[in-house]
Amino acid sequence: MAPLRYLSARLAQQIDEELMGPLGAFSLDQLMELAGLSCAQAVERVYRRDKYPRVLVCCGPGNQGGDGLVAARHLGMFGYQPTIYMPKPGSKDHYKRLQSQCDNMKIPTLPPSNELEPLQSALRSSDLILDAIFGFSFQGPIRAPFDSALPLIAQSGLPIVSVDIPSGWHVEKGNAEGASPLNPDVLVSLTAPKEGVKGFKGRHFLGGRFIPKALEEKYELNLPPYPGSDQIVELPYVEPSETQTQKM
């Protein structure tokens, strides 16, 4: 079987647009719902809620943060005790609705601010981090308050599950230059993994089980089969040299 394709930032963006264009016809609400659900399912698969009940869900201001809010809500439904760290709430309507949904689930959110004390305090009373700060449209540099928040998160020693791409990593070059202090234990790639996570050594899941066959074939994604009705599939470790790179 042809190897799984790893996406450039541009191709990831293009596939996202196709999913909401004629070849997909999805709404952003649908895609985020399934993406966030798959992140929550990956957390549940690796970190049992009786041992890791308190999940600090760290959300950026963009669609990545939206996935985090959806995941936080589902984690609440699964019986975890999520708390949201979202120092720069997104301004778009769908982001605000996702926030309201979490509020309605009585999921606490730290006060939005550039101050670090609330984050430090929350880290001391968490068992696990879900990192949904920056996604495939991140271009750096890391701005305040995230430039200070990422080191604190890394230094907490808590296990980290990153959504799509670890925050601060370059989407294509990864973290070779060490721009990000994050080195997550688990990664949930959405739709298809990005070039920058080739050779990722932690547990790696693929989520976002919504790619129509026509789209998969057009971009030669070579996605692996998902088991049963699961919204995630675990990916084996592959050497960077074994992976197919972006050609389109």
Add this chain to the structure above:
Amino acid sequence: MAPLRYLSARLAQQIDEELMGPLGAFSLDQLMELAGLSCAQAVERVYRRDKYPRVLVCCGPGNQGGDGLVAARHLGMFGYQPTIYMPKPGSKDHYKRLQSQCDNMKIPTLPPSNELEPLQSALRSSDLILDAIFGFSFQGPIRAPFDSALPLIAQSGLPIVSVDIPSGWHVEKGNAEGASPLNPDVLVSLTAPKEGVKGFKGRHFLGGRFIPKALEEKYELNLPPYPGSDQIVELPYVEPSETQTQKM
């Protein structure tokens, strides 16, 4: 623990409105996505895709049909071979998008028509029925072409999974008067079961895992816990007399 509440049509409608109002803040797209996913998950739980690959998904023109279209798409993702019977396609924009999503998945749809021959032919080459024709807003009588289609579906002898309420059953009185020929093997109640399915003797699942605690408490739904990250939970058989009826 207080018994699970069974809903009247009016209360089911009210809870649906609350889910999209301030207490829920959900969009219809999100609710349908999760409801349809839970239906597909129930099919996958009971009818293995290697033994029952060909699922005829029967959709009405309303939101129930929309749930069916979402389920059909997920069944396609799960490796089943769904076909859609939708003689009266819904006219709303979100319904049309759900149709396009199925088209993009290359899921075939029988030509919309009142003629019965395509349905008869499809029944002969199906292994399983997913009944998403009428939901909790159905008030009867059963109109063409469903007045003829339901008996054909029942007479096919194929196993039937019904969404929310078996089509043609009275939402509160059930099928005591025999208005519907359908007697499904599996039922997937959404958000909470309806009064008319008290004493349902087949396998009964609850799906639609998105009710905020505040809403659950306001309506004293007493929902059972869902296992892990599943979108469904199987309900035990309860005698009609054991169940709590609608008081509000």
